[in-house]
Amino acid sequence: MSKIYIYKGFNRFWHWTQAALIFFLTVTGFEVHDSIHLFGYEKAVYFHRIASYAFLVLIAFAIFWHVTTGEWKQYIPNVSKLSAQIKYYTSGIFKKEPHPTKKTQVSKLNPLQAFTYLGFKLVLVPMMVISGLLYMFHKTVDGNNEIVIRDISLGSIANWHSFGAFLLVAFVIVHIYMTTTGHTYTSNLKAMITGYEELDDEKVADDEKNKAE
Amino acid sequence: MVKKIIIPLIVVVAIIAAIQLFHKEKPFYDLKLEKLRQEYAIKPVPSVEHSKFKVLQADFETPQEVTEACLTCHTEVHKEIMGSSHWNWERIAYVEGRGIRAIGKKNLLNNFCIGSQTNEQACAKCHIGFGMNNDHFDFKNARNVDCMVCHDNSEEYQKGTSMAGYPDRSVNLSKVAQSVGQPTKNNCGACHFYSGGGNNVKHGDLEAALIATTRDVDVHMAANGLNMSCVDCHTAENHVMKGKLYSVSADNINRLNCEDCHTNMPHFNQMLNRHTAKVACQTCHIPTYAKENATKMEWNWSDAGKLKDGEPYMENDSLGNHTYMSIKGSFKWARNIQPDYLWFNGTADHYMMGDTIGEIPVQMNKLFGAHDDPNSKIIPVKIHVGDQIYDKKYNILIQPKLFAEEKGDSAYWKDFDWDQASEAGMNRLGYPYSGEYGFVRTEMYWPVNHMVAPKEQSVSCAECHTRSSGRLEKLTGFYLPGRDNNPILDGIGRWLIILALGGVIVHAAIRIFYSLSNKEYETEIIDYENQNNQKQ
Numbered sequence: 001m002s003k004i005y006i007y008k009g010f011n012r013f014w015h016w017t018q019a020a021l022i023f024f025l026t027v028t029g030f031e032v033h034d035s036i037h038l039f040g041y042e043k044a045v046y047f048h049r050i051a052s053y054a055f056l057v058l059i060a061f062a063i064f065w066h067v068t069t070g071e072w073k074q075y076i077p078n079v080s081k082l083s084a085q086i087k088y089y090t091s092g093i094f095k096k097e098p099h100p101t102k103k104t105q106v107s108k109l110n111p112l113q114a115f116t117y118l119g120f121k122l123v124l125v126p127m128m129v130i131s132g133l134l135y136m137f138h139k140t141v142d143g144n145n146e147i148v149i150r151d152i153s154l155g156s157i158a159n160w161h162s163f164g165a166f167l168l169v170a171f172v173i174v175h176i177y178m179t180t181t182g183h184t185y186t187s188n189l190k191a192m193i194t195g196y197e198e199l200d201d202e203k204v205a206d207d208e209k210n211k212a213e
Numbered sequence: 214m215v216k217k218i219i220i221p222l223i224v225v226v227a228i229i230a231a232i233q234l235f236h237k238e239k240p241f242y243d244l245k246l247e248k249l250r251q252e253y254a255i256k257p258v259p260s261v262e263h264s265k266f267k268v269l270q271a272d273f274e275t276p277q278e279v280t281e282a283c284l285t286c287h288t289e290v291h292k293e294i295m296g297s298s299h300w301n302w303e304r305i306a307y308v309e310g311r312g313i314r315a316i317g318k319k320n321l322l323n324n325f326c327i328g329s330q331t332n333e334q335a336c337a338k339c340h341i342g343f344g345m346n347n348d349h350f351d352f353k354n355a356r357n358v359d360c361m362v363c364h365d366n367s368e369e370y371q372k373g374t375s376m377a378g379y380p381d382r383s384v385n386l387s388k389v390a391q392s393v394g395q396p397t398k399n400n401c402g403a404c405h406f407y408s409g410g411g412n413n414v415k416h417g418d419l420e421a422a423l424i425a426t427t428r429d430v431d432v433h434m435a436a437n438g439l440n441m442s443c444v445d446c447h448t449a450e451n452h453v454m455k456g457k458l459y460s461v462s463a464d465n466i467n468r469l470n471c472e473d474c475h476t477n478m479p480h481f482n483q484m485l486n487r488h489t490a491k492v493a494c495q496t497c498h499i500p501t502y503a504k505e506n507a508t509k510m511e512w513n514w515s516d517a518g519k520l521k522d523g524e525p526y527m528e529n530d531s532l533g534n535h536t537y538m539s540i541k542g543s544f545k546w547a548r549n550i551q552p553d554y555l556w557f558n559g560t561a562d563h564y565m566m567g568d569t570i571g572e573i574p575v576q577m578n579k580l581f582g583a584h585d586d587p588n589s590k591i592i593p594v595k596i597h598v599g600d601q602i603y604d605k606k607y608n609i610l611i612q613p614k615l616f617a618e619e620k621g622d623s624a625y626w627k628d629f630d631w632d633q634a635s636e637a638g639m640n641r642l643g644y645p646y647s648g649e650y651g652f653v654r655t656e657m658y659w660p661v662n663h664m665v666a667p668k669e670q671s672v673s674c675a676e677c678h679t680r681s682s683g684r685l686e687k688l689t690g691f692y693l694p695g696r697d698n699n700p701i702l703d704g705i706g707r708w709l710i711i712l713a714l715g716g717v718i719v720h721a722a723i724r725i726f727y728s729l730s731n732k733e734y735e736t737e738i739i740d741y742e743n744q745n746n747q748k749q
Contacts, residue, residue, distance in 0.1 A: 020225060027229075034680045034695040039233060041675040041695060045484060047232070089720075094727040155692035159699050166706030170713035177717040186217070193217060 003196040006108050011071075014062050015192055021055045022168060029165055052132055059129065074108060077115040085112040093181060103197070116171075124167055131161040241481060249474055253439050257395065264391035273386035276343055276379065277356045282390060284355065291355035293452035298461075299341045299363075301352060302329070306463040309560055309581060317461050321563050322610055324577050324599045324655040325409040325512060326541075331614040331638045337378035339404040346377035348641070360393065363400050367392035371403070375616065398424050398434065401443040409509065411535070415460075417508035417550065417595040418499070418663040430504045431664050446474075457559075459660055460578055465559025465588075471495070493590040495662055496554065497672040502595065502661045503548045507534050511545035512599035515652035518629045525629070540615075540626045542599075552593030552661050554688050556582030564655075567644060570608050574598065574654035584691040591688065595659040602631060604639075606647035610655075614638040 007015070028051065030036050031044035039047060066072040084100040089112070092100070101110045109117065134157045182188035183198050191197030263269055268282045284291060298304045303317030318336075322328045329336040330348065337345035343357045344350065351357065359378065361370045370389045373381040380386070406412055406421045413420035428435040433446070446469060447456045456469035471494040472479075478486045479494075488497070502508070518539060520526070525539030534546040562579040582589035602611045613634040617624030623637035631650055639646040677685045678695030685693060 016221075020228075023225065024229075032678075032694055033698065034678065041678050042484075042673070043236065045674070049484075094723055096727075153692065154694075155697065155699075158692055158694065158697075159702050162698070162706065163702055166702075166709050169706075170709045173710065173713040173717055177721065180721075189217065 003198055004104075005195055006103070006191055006197045007195045009195070010065055012192060012195060014058065014065065017058055018055075018062075021051055021058065022172065024051050025055065026165060026169060026172075029162075033162055033165075049136070052136070056129070059125065075114050075118045075121065077118060078111040082111045082115060085110050089181070120171065124164060124171070127160060128164045128168070131157050131164065135161055243481070245476070245479065250439060253441055253445060259394050263393050266391075269387070269390045271387065271390075273390060276359065276361065276386060279386055279390045280356055280358050280360055283360045283393075290452070291358050294341070294358050295352065295355065297452050297454070299452075299454070300358065302340065304462070306466075308463045308562055310562060311565075314463070314565075316463055316563060316565070320566060321461055322566065322577060322612065323460060324597060324601055324657045325415060325509070326615065327514075327601060328612045330612055331641050332616040334377050334618070335375045335616040338372045338374060338376070339408065340378045342378050344377050344379065361386075361389050362403065363396045364393040365389045365400065366394040366397060368399055375618070396442070396444050398442050401447075405443075410541075413503060413506045413508045415509070415597075416659060416663075418502040418661045420503075420506050420508075422505035423663070426505065428667050429670070432667055433665060434663075459561045459580060460657065461563075463561050463563065468559055471498075491584075491590055493557075493592045495593050495660075495665070496591050498665045498668070499552065499593055499661050499663075500666055500670055500672050501549045501551055502593075502664050503550050504664055505548070507532060507546035507548040508550070508595065509544055510547045510550070510595075510597060512542060512597070513544075513652075514542045514599065514601045517542035517625075518631070520629065539629070550595070551684065553596050554591050554685055555580055555594050555658065556584055556586070556589040556688070557592045557594075557660065558582040558586050558588040558590075564610060566612065566642060567609055570603060570610065570653060574656045575610065577655055577657040580658050580660070591685070593661040595661055597657045597659060598654065600652040600654050602635060602650050603653045604635070604645075604647050605649040605651045607645060609644065610653070611635045611646070611650060612638040612642055612644075614641070 025048060027036070027038060028044045028048035031038055031041065032048055034041075038044070078101075081101055088097065088100045099110070101107075103110070134152060135154070138152070138154050138157060179188040179192075180186070182191075187198045266286070268285050271278070271282065273279050273282070280291075294300050298317055301317065302319035303315045305313060305315050308314045308316065318329055320328075320330070326332070326336075333348070333350070334346040341359045341362055342350070343359055359372075359380075361380070362372060367388055369392075370384055371381045373379055402419075402421060402424060405416070405419050406423070407414070409415035423431055423434045425436045426434060428438045432438055433441045447454050449455065453467065455467055457465075457467065472489075475494070477489045479489075480486050516537065519537075520539055526537075527535050527539070528537040530536050530546065532546070535541075535544055536546070537543050557580045560581045562576075562581065564575055564577050580594070602613055603609060604611055613625050613631065614623050614637040615625050615634065617627050620627045622628075623630075623633040625631065625634035628634070632648065635650055636646050636648075672684065675683075675695070677683045678693065680696060680698070683696055685696065
């Protein structure tokens with residue numbers, strides 16, 4: 001048993017800021033949807049807007065980071081091992097079988113993770129950002145020379161935005177649960193906080209072997 | 214390990230709590246508003262003292278003599294007056310679906326006293342002229358212009374009841390002539406507060422209480438505020454009043470808007486400014502109308518005509534409002550009313566004499582507007598409902614003859630005979646009357662524009678942006694955030710979350726079950742041994 005440094009500083013900052021923003025946007029967003037009552041409608045709308053701008057800034061930084069560090073390659077899913085990973089989560093995990101894929105600094109996501117996160121980044125987040133921006137700037141002529149989006153009905157924009165919100169909530173539930181499936185129940189969570197993850201000795205040995213090569 | 218989960222959770226909760234606790238609106242000074250306040254706080258001082266003019270120091274026998282005196286100095290002003298709707302009781306306007314029409318009090322019907330035609334003798338109490346007692350009034354005679362009704366500043370002048378627009382015999386005309394000036398609330402209010410036969414009957418937002426009121430009732434006209442008069446906003450370039458009343462207007466020319474002073478971006482909050490594209494200022498800033506005295510909400514002509522011992526009578530409610538009058542029917546009143554809301558683009562159609570009745574209730578003035586129309590905004594309205602007489606055979610509304618000085622002149626208010634009144638009315642207007650009359654439901658729409666509340670009392674976001682029983686509940690056909698949702702999508706979303714939670718719980722349960730079944734086996738053995746050891 002040993003520890004390896006797997007999540008770099010920005011990676012952790014980005015992850016937790018995004019988590020907090022998504023949590024906050026969910027709460028305020030569902031208040032705007034009149035599903036919950038917490039801040040009051042006016043403040044909920046105001047906070048949702050502020051948080052959405054913060055989220056846009058974070059996304060810009062994250063994209064820059066992914067591109068410049070080459071981290072984006074992590075999200076190319078290895079389709080051949082996908083079924084093995086699904087099989088592990090549906091049966092192997094109960095019998096304490098070893099993980100079918102190895103976690104390393106170079107490859108920190110298993111195929112199912114890579115596939116899911118790719119969907120998150122390429123479908124869910126763009127869907128929320130685009131529908132959110134359309135929502136934000138949806139208005140008709142008022143003489144203020146503001147951006148005018150009239151051909152798309154606010155109803156359909158809002159429906160896409162709330163559909164994305166439901167998907168996000170479902171994603172977060174499963175995502176949080178999946179953190180307990182690491183080496184120990186909390187090793188994944190610890191890793192995302194400290195950057196270091198406990199891994200099986202054999203894995204580390206393998207890694208070192210890989211590095212040596 | 215538990216700490217590592219709990220601490221971030223506490224941090225998140227603490228952040229939310231902190232935001233909730235410490236987010237306060239900063240105090241600010243609205244310079245735009247202060248500038249307006251300053252402008253209207255300075256009351257104009259007249260440059261002329263009319264009592265010093267020799268021509269006005271006469272003993273006037275007739276009101277026409279006063280008008281002639283006015284015209285000796287203001288030589289051309291009668292031309293302006295005689296081009297105004299206050300004089301003509303009609304205006305040329307484009308009416309959608311009809312074309313160019315001359316419409317106004319002269320020829321339109323309403324669901325209060327129905328119409329002025331055949332009743333001029335009484336209705337002309339609110340005409341700025343002398344002697345309109347039938348349809349032969351000479352609109353080209355400048356001598357009959359009544360300057361005093363609008364410009365008397367002595368509160369002496371008063372038009373007589375059913376005197377065709379002539380002043381009451383008690384009025385001292387010389388005193389009035391020497392104290393003329395800019396119109397005050399009293400001048401405008403004499404007609405516009407009492408229209409429909411009593412205080413606040415028609416408008417709901419215009420009534421005698423506004424002469425001296427508080428900011429809670431009206432921020433503009435409040436005596437403890439700016440104490441603005443009607444003509445501060447309703448300016449009158451060449452005696453053409455700015456502003457439209459859609460019980461008699463049809464087009465959107467020369468409308469008076471809040472934006473004229475306050476601009477269309479009056480809030481510091483940009484989110485609120487965005488609303489001005491689709492929501493009229495009045496919608497949020499007039500949360501209720503008829504704040505002081507009640508206004509008439511329903512008028513049923515079909516109940517008219519009941520007599521006690523052969524004599525007409527009336528019944529009042531506890532506030533002194535008539536609930537029944539033999540001559541007019543039964544009424545319903547209300548005060549502090551939350552308005553209804555409509556899309557409105559500033560144009561309207563009207564029921565015009567001779568129109569076949571289609572939709573019931575008949576819309577006496579149909580306000581045009583729709584969500585898709587870029588010129589439409591949501592406005593607050595008073596909806597006045599009732600029933601009134603119509604011809605069952607020809608299916609048109611009837612203009613009955615209501616007023617006469619004496620019995621036996623076919624007037625309903627004297628003889629209580631609908632047949633005779635209808636025949637006399639329709640005959641003079643040149644429409645046929647079949648002899649079969651009934652009563653049909655009618656509706657009339659009164660945009661609410663006055664009684665603007667202090668900003669603290671304006672309508673809050675959640676009063677409209679709420680799933681159920683919001684102010685805009687009935688105004689459907691567009692997506693209103695917070696009110697509208699797609700129930701199917703919300704259902705799918707709910708199931709998605711339930712399935713995710715369920716899947717996670719089942720998965721966790723299986724994992725716990727497997728690991729327990731392993732550990733249980735070991736624990737049992739240990740326990741067994743321990744127990745044995747203890748026993749030994």
